[in-house]
Amino acid sequence: MDENEKKLHEKFDLLKGYLDKEDNLRFRKTYLDMHFYDQSTFYLTLDAEERQKLYGILQPNEMGDMFDTLQDDLPEIPDFLLEMDVKYAADMLNYMYDDNAADVLEHLDKSHVDEFLEQMPKADANNLRGLLHYDTETAGGIMTTDYVEFNESIKAGEAIQDLRKFAETAETIYYLYLLDDHKDLVGVMSLRDLILQKPEVNLRDVMNTDIISVNVDEEQEEVAKVFRDYEFLAVPVVDHANHMVGIITVDDVIEVIDDEAQQDYSGLAAVNVDESEHDGPLKAASKRLPWLITLLLLSMFTATLVNHYEGLLAQASILAVFISTITGTAGNAGTQSLAVAVRRLAVDEIDKSDFFKLIGKELLTGFVTGFVTGVSVFLIVGIWKSNFVLGFVIGLAMCAAIMVANLAGSLIPMMMASFGFDPAVASGPFISTLSDLTSVLIYFSIAGVFISHFVGS
Numbered sequence: 358m359d360e361n362e363k364k365l366h367e368k369f370d371l372l373k374g375y376l377d378k379e380d381n382l383r384f385r386k387t388y389l390d391m392h393f394y395d396q397s398t399f400y401l402t403l404d405a406e407e408r409q410k411l412y413g414i415l416q417p418n419e420m421g422d423m424f425d426t427l428q429d430d431l432p433e434i435p436d437f438l439l440e441m442d443v444k445y446a447a448d449m450l451n452y453m454y455d456d457n458a459a460d461v462l463e464h465l466d467k468s469h470v471d472e473f474l475e476q477m478p479k480a481d482a483n484n485l486r487g488l489l490h491y492d493t494e495t496a497g498g499i500m501t502t503d504y505v506e507f508n509e510s511i512k513a514g515e516a517i518q519d520l521r522k523f524a525e526t527a528e529t530i531y532y533l534y535l536l537d538d539h540k541d542l543v544g545v546m547s548l549r550d551l552i553l554q555k556p557e558v559n560l561r562d563v564m565n566t567d568i569i570s571v572n573v574d575e576e577q578e579e580v581a582k583v584f585r586d587y588e589f590l591a592v593p594v595v596d597h598a599n600h601m602v603g604i605i606t607v608d609d610v611i612e613v614i615d616d617e618a619q620q621d622y623s624g625l626a627a628v629n630v631d632e633s634e635h636d637g638p639l640k641a642a643s644k645r646l647p648w649l650i651t652l653l654l655l656s657m658f659t660a661t662l663v664n665h666y667e668g669l670l671a672q673a674s675i676l677a678v679f680i681s682t683i684t685g686t687a688g689n690a691g692t693q694s695l696a697v698a699v700r701r702l703a704v705d706e707i708d709k710s711d712f713f714k715l716i717g718k719e720l721l722t723g724f725v726t727g728f729v730t731g732v733s734v735f736l737i738v739g740i741w742k743s744n745f746v747l748g749f750v751i752g753l754a755m756c757a758a759i760m761v762a763n764l765a766g767s768l769i770p771m772m773m774a775s776f777g778f779d780p781a782v783a784s785g786p787f788i789s790t791l792s793d794l795t796s797v798l799i800y801f802s803i804a805g806v807f808i809s810h811f812v813g814s
Contacts, residue, residue, distance in 0.1 A: 369399050376407055381414050389419065396423040401433075405440060417445055421452030429460035438465065438473075447476030450485075454528050456501035456609060459488035488603075496580050497573040499613060500594045500603035503528040507560065509535040509543055514556025520548075529606055531590050535564045542568060542593055542601040570595050573602055577613045584610045652790050659684075659793045666801040669808065675742070676804055679751050680797065682734070687758035687796040688789035690726060694719065694766025695788045702774050716768065723763030724756070731756035746807055754803045758796035765791060 368387065375384035388396060400423060403411065412420070427434070438446050438461065450458045450473060462470050462485065470489070474482040484502055491497030505523045507516055516533065524530055533551060535544035544564030554563060570593045571580050583592055584607060594603040663670075663680070670677055731752035739748030766788050 365395060365398075368395075369402060372399060373403075373407070376410050379410075384414055388415075393422050393426045397426045400427075401431075408437070408440065412441055412445060417448035418452040420445075421449045424449060424461065425453050425457045427461075429457065429463070434461055434464045435469075439469065443472060444476050447473045451477050451481050454501050454503050455484055455488055456499060456503075456528075456603075459485055460493075462489060463493060491573065494577045495573065496571045496575040496577065496594050496605060497602070499577055499580070499609045500573070500605045501528045501609075502603045504534060504591070504593075504604040505530050505532070506534045506536055506601065509537055509561040509564065511535075511560055512556065513551060513554035513558045513560060513563075516551060516560060517556075520551075528604070529591050532593075532604075533560075534593055534601055534604070535560055536601060540600045542570060542595055542599060544568065545593065568593065571605070572597065580605055581610050581613045652786050655787075655790045656793065659790070659797055662794065662797050662801075666797075666805075669801055669805055672808060673804070675747065676801070679738070680800065683751070683755055683758055683800050684793040684796045686730060686755060687762040687792040690723070690759045691762030691766040691788040691792040694723075694763045695770060696766075698767045698770045702770060715771075716764070719764055719767040720760065723760035726763070727756035727759035730759060750804050750807050754796070754800040757799045757803070758792070761795050761799065762788070762792040765795070 368391070372384060372387055375381075375387065388399070391399070400408070400411070441449070450461065453461070462473065465473075474485060477485070488497070488500070488502070491500075493499075503526055505520065505527050507519070511519075520530060520533075531548050533546045533548065534542060535546065537543050544561070544566050545568055546560060546564050550563070550565075551560075554560075569583065569587055569589070571583055573594050573596050580592065583589070584605075589607070591604045591606045593601055594605060596602050733752075734755050735745070735748040735752030737748070738751045739745035742748070769788065769791075
């Protein structure tokens, strides 16, 4: 535990002591001096009774500041909201940024959502209903409607005056969005550019009309690429008629990148790595079993193939010693190739027009790695068993198996992506199991040609 973490835990103990003694003044002073993230971390350490005390000490707006930093996918979120007084929870949600409040409400059933929304001002409730309408993994699902907008005809001096009204509620004031009389997005300006203008300057004359925006139905992964490419702090969201409907801020995109990385890693590992710590053994097993059963059935083909070559193994039992060496190495090579291919697809480094060029590169890479590995195992087995023909068979099979596994690791995710599937679903275990099948076939096919040279070995 580092020094900062130690100090934080000491502060948490102090706060719990204030809660037990009902020393509300000291509690508020210590708690509200902390960063919102630290406040949320402390909140998650409390039991139900302690949380009830907290609701009595903090105002809804103070609770809303903390809730804005909570992970919206926490399984306890519904319990937190439902244990609060309905009016208190509604006020808290109303103080939160719209996108965060909508993410929190996503966890509740419709009857509870309506119960909270009924306690809010009509305009705010309708705003949240609009956000809840969008798919959670689209631009509309992660955008906020708390942004700064002006009519394009406004002057710089007026905009600076009016900006003070937005400062308290807007999620960011670094960008100002200029709309025409039809609410179409026609320009954007940074706060820096605004304050450098003379008060009488009309923003229409100095705004940036080269606008980078995203459509409300754009997939969140595509939105993240826009932030990566242009390094914006926020991006405007428009509907199909180019009417501005919200903005996406960089903090939400960081969460998207984290979610996408977890999904990709889950696919590569063939398991849900975001499995909740509260999941019981049966629930956890139910999430892992489908892929395990699928891979088991696929591995049965490998077992059937080995059984098919039972006669060959009976003639030269030494062949059995090297089965796992070849399949394991080929599986590792295939997984390496898969990881590189998925990464390239994720960052759009693969151009469809260069498909055959890429395949040629992977074949050559597979040949080089396979050749070096094959020569190494040829020398090791030849010297170890005093049989260089056996070493040649093992080395040749190793080289061919690595080339095939390398090609499969690149080709399969690309094919899946071209059909609209997530390439990460071509998981490491799947590629490894497929490599086992092809490696065994290659190994015994080559061994069958040279069987007379090591019968009885």
